Amino acid sequence: MRDKCALALTLQPIAFAISLAIMPVVVYAESAADAKALLTSKCVACHLPQEGGMNRIDQSRRTPEGWDMTIGRMISAHGVRLTSDERQTLVKYLADTHGLAPEETQKRRYILERDFTLIETPDDKKVSETCARCHSYARIALQRRTPEDWKKLANFHVGQYPTIEIQQGGRDRDWWDIASKEMPETLGKLYPYQSEIWNKWMAAQKSSAAGKWRVVGHRPGWGTYEGIATIAGGNDRYTLDMQINYANGKTEKAEGKAIVYTGYEWRGSMKQGELQVAQVFQLSQDGKTLSGRWHQAGVDSVGGHLKAVRIDKNAPTQILAIAPIAIKAGSTKEVTIYGANLSGKVNLGQGLTIKRVISESTDKVVVEVAADANVTDGIRSLDVGGVPAQQGLAVYSKIDFVGIEPDAAMARIGGGGGPLPKVPVQFEAVAYAVGPDGKKDTADDLRLGYVPATWTMENLNANAEEMKDLEFAGTIEPGGLFIPGDAGPNPKRKYSTNNAGELNVIASVDDEGKKVKAAKPLIVTVQRWNDPPIR
Numbered sequence: 117m118r119d120k121c122a123l124a125l126t127l128q129p130i131a132f133a134i135s136l137a138i139m140p141v142v143v144y145a146e147s148a149a150d151a152k153a154l155l156t157s158k159c160v161a162c163h164l165p166q167e168g169g170m171n172r173i174d175q176s177r178r179t180p181e182g183w184d185m186t187i188g189r190m191i192s193a194h195g196v197r198l199t200s201d202e203r204q205t206l207v208k209y210l211a212d213t214h215g216l217a218p219e220e221t222q223k224r225r226y227i228l229e230r231d232f233t234l235i236e237t238p239d240d241k242k243v244s245e246t247c248a249r250c251h252s253y254a255r256i257a258l259q260r261r262t263p264e265d266w267k268k269l270a271n272f273h274v275g276q277y278p279t280i281e282i283q284q285g286g287r288d289r290d291w292w293d294i295a296s297k298e299m300p301e302t303l304g305k306l307y308p309y310q311s312e313i314w315n316k317w318m319a320a321q322k323s324s325a326a327g328k329w330r331v332v333g334h335r336p337g338w339g340t341y342e343g344i345a346t347i348a349g350g351n352d353r354y355t356l357d358m359q360i361n362y363a364n365g366k367t368e369k370a371e372g373k374a375i376v377y378t379g380y381e382w383r384g385s386m387k388q389g390e391l392q393v394a395q396v397f398q399l400s401q402d403g404k405t406l407s408g409r410w411h412q413a414g415v416d417s418v419g420g421h422l423k424a425v426r427i428d429k430n431a432p433t434q435i436l437a438i439a440p441i442a443i444k445a446g447s448t449k450e451v452t453i454y455g456a457n458l459s460g461k462v463n464l465g466q467g468l469t470i471k472r473v474i475s476e477s478t479d480k481v482v483v484e485v486a487a488d489a490n491v492t493d494g495i496r497s498l499d500v501g502g503v504p505a506q507q508g509l510a511v512y513s514k515i516d517f518v519g520i521e522p523d524a525a526m527a528r529i530g531g532g533g534g535p536l537p538k539v540p541v542q543f544e545a546v547a548y549a550v551g552p553d554g555k556k557d558t559a560d561d562l563r564l565g566y567v568p569a570t571w572t573m574e575n576l577n578a579n580a581e582e583m584k585d586l587e588f589a590g591t592i593e594p595g596g597l598f599i600p601g602d603a604g605p606n607p608k609r610k611y612s613t614n615n616a617g618e619l620n621v622i623a624s625v626d627d628e629g630k631k632v633k634a635a636k637p638l639i640v641t642v643q644r645w646n647d648p649p650i651r
Contacts, residue, residue, distance in 0.1 A: 151209035158196060158206070172268070173214070175309060177260040179221065180211040180377040181228060181649035208352075208377060215378035216260065217317035218398065227254035227650055229396045229409035230416035233522030239306060246294055250280075255650045256303070260311065263304030270295045322379035323403025325354055330427045330456040330479060332436040335420030336521070336542040337595050339363045339566065340439040342454045342480065345370075345424060352376040356384060363439055363452070382406060385413070397422065404431070417527075417539050425456050433457045435505040438498065442510035442547070442564035443468070446489035450474065451509065453481040453500060460501020467491030467511060487511050493549050493562060510562045512549040515627040517556050518569070518634040519546045527590060527640045529615045532602030536643040543596040545569035545623040545634065569623040571596050576618035576637055583610055585617025589640040592621065600640050616641050 155173075163170040178186070184207050190196040191203075198206070226234050238244035238253045247256050261269065273280055274292070281291045329345040343360035358370040372386030376399060384395035388410070397408035404426045411419030425434055437454040448471060453462065458478050462470060467488045474482040481500060493512050498505045521544045530538035547567045551560030571592045575581040588609055590600040601615030609615070619638045624631055 148209065148212075151205050154202060154205055155209060158198065158202070159190075162194065172265060173210075175262045175265040177214045177216055177309060177314065178211075179216055179228060179258050179650070180207055180381055180383060182258060183207045183210040183214075185649055204375075208375065211377040211381065212379070215314075215381070216258065217311070217313045217378075218380055218401065219313050220260070220311070221258060221398075224254035224257050225396075225398070225408070227252055227258070230411055230419075231409055232416065232526070232651070233524050235524055240302060242294070243299065243302060243306070246291070246299055252651050257307060258650065260307050260309050260314070261303070262309045263300045265309070266303040267296060267300035270299060317379070320379075320401060323399065323401065324350060325374075325376060325382065325399055325403065325406065326350060328427050329406065329424040330434075330436065331358060331360060331422060331424045332454045333360075333420050333422040335362070336544050337597055338366065338420075340437060340452075340454075341420075342437070344427075344479075347374075354384075356386065358386075358388075382408070384410075386410070391418070393419065395422075415537055415539060417541055427456045431457055433459060433501060433503045435498070435500060435503060438505060438507070438509065440565050441507070442512055442562070443485055443487045445487050445491045445493075445511060445513045448484060448486045451483055451485045453483070453498070453505070455479065455481075455500065458500050460503075463497075463499050463502075465496025465498070465508060468496050468509065485509070493551065495562070510549070510564055512562055512564055514549070514630070515547045515564065515567075515625060515632050516550040517548050518567070518623055518625050518632045519548060520544070520621065520623050520634050520636040521546055525636070525638055527598055527600040527638060528643055529590075529600045529603045529640065530643055532604045534603045534643070536603065536645070538600050538603075539644075540600065541598045541638065543571065543592075543598060543621055543623070543636075545596070545625055547625060547627075547632075567625050569596065569625050570594075572622045572624070573598075573638075574620045574622065576620045580618040583613070583617065585619055585640070588615045589617030589619055590615070596623070598638065603643055614642060 159170065159173065163173050168174055187198070187203055187206055191198060221228070236253045238248060239257060243256065244253055325347050326349055327347060329347065331343045331345050333341050335341060340363045341360045343358055345356060345358035348355050352375055354374045354376070356370065356372060356374060359367070360370065361367050368389035370386045370388035372384055374382055374384030374395065376382050380399045380401065382395060382397035382399055386393050386395060392413045393410045394413050395408065395410045397406050399406050406424040407422060409419055409421050423436060425431065425436065433455065434457070435453060435455045439452050440449065443449045443451070456479065458481055462481055462483055464470060464485065469486045471484040471486050474484060491511050495508045495510055497508045525541040527541045528539035530536045544566050547564040549562040549564060550556055551558065551562050553560050571594065573586060573592055575586045588601055588606060590598055592598045598621065604614060605612045606615055617640045619640065620635050621638050622633060622635045624633045
């Protein structure tokens, strides 16, 4: 990503992806009455009216992506005919009236944001063993159904996938008895259709996203960024215009359109710099914050996180980010404080002194900070005009160990004349001090932030050595961006196999002459041909 030309062909957006999160956003007006009439005309042939609504439809709730997947299945499996505008209308109506409240999505937003670098923690072990053998646990946890509808879902799985009982470890148990009898009851309690949380959200006043916003964020490989965004529109349809400035000196402009579903689910389609990106954000109930992740359309591993706060005249002073987040004892460093409506003197904790104020505005304050040579390791408070930062400035004597992010990563070969692009991985090195207990990987470790590293790779194991994975699976750039090899059989490889492989990624950090290293396995695998909005 540091060399746009080098990746121009590598990161071309996937042409046929139909994920709601990466589809072009069509902005047009429709009333709830029109949407309900469309739902009735298109769906009533199979979903018969019953007390309380339409069969199946009025027994479940899900996210915009979930409803889009359902409608997609109705189109492909049952021949429902819809224009793209009609499909969008139905998704909007169903997400608004049969959606999930913010609290119901909070633990599983990573799957909506298409952040696949996390290891899931299931809410229920047996549900995970029964259902999450084939798809993510988040896909289950982002639905709400009646017990009767959960049972119908089990029946649907057997009808749609007849071999389900004998695959993925299902032979070691009475899978059907568990799926049809135990799971509907368990899931009906864990993820019930009737919810006081949802009822309160439906009754709550929804906020408009229109206004001026102060933006901060982090883009792996590029670093911290900040900027200003202007959002215009109403009735849940918006345009966005944003200028962002990176700490590494790069700038980008983003503009495009977005729809807000369920009163808070922001889904945007933007041209950002050289990329077409999808935004998956969450608007707070009071309409004062907007946060989430954006990613390149079709290449979800390329992206970043964003937080925005409203900056109208009534907005309070807020500190949104500090960069860098750590300073070494005995050193002097420029520290930038990003915020909104900043005003007043910068105050630091014990052992830190402001040598001079380099620049200051309501958006950003840059100060030169000196740390005493004998200061003890720890977090020092920081405030501007008495308004504290959520996290202060770390002070440390040395880097004790280094971590590599993301925690779990998988690259995919692509290109090579095929229809799917390569899926790269952007690695970053993170420095740590062990903290007062002197032990690594404990609660008092001090995170010192992202640091420059020298990146190398090696074969992960004996099989990788034999297959010469290091030679064929891909390359890593000086900034930590791993670019996988081309798709397709490679006649230069043993057995003419493809360019998949197993590698070990190594980061070496220089701490004033002392080398601190970390290593992480990287699996380079084949293309993913079936990539639904929620995996």
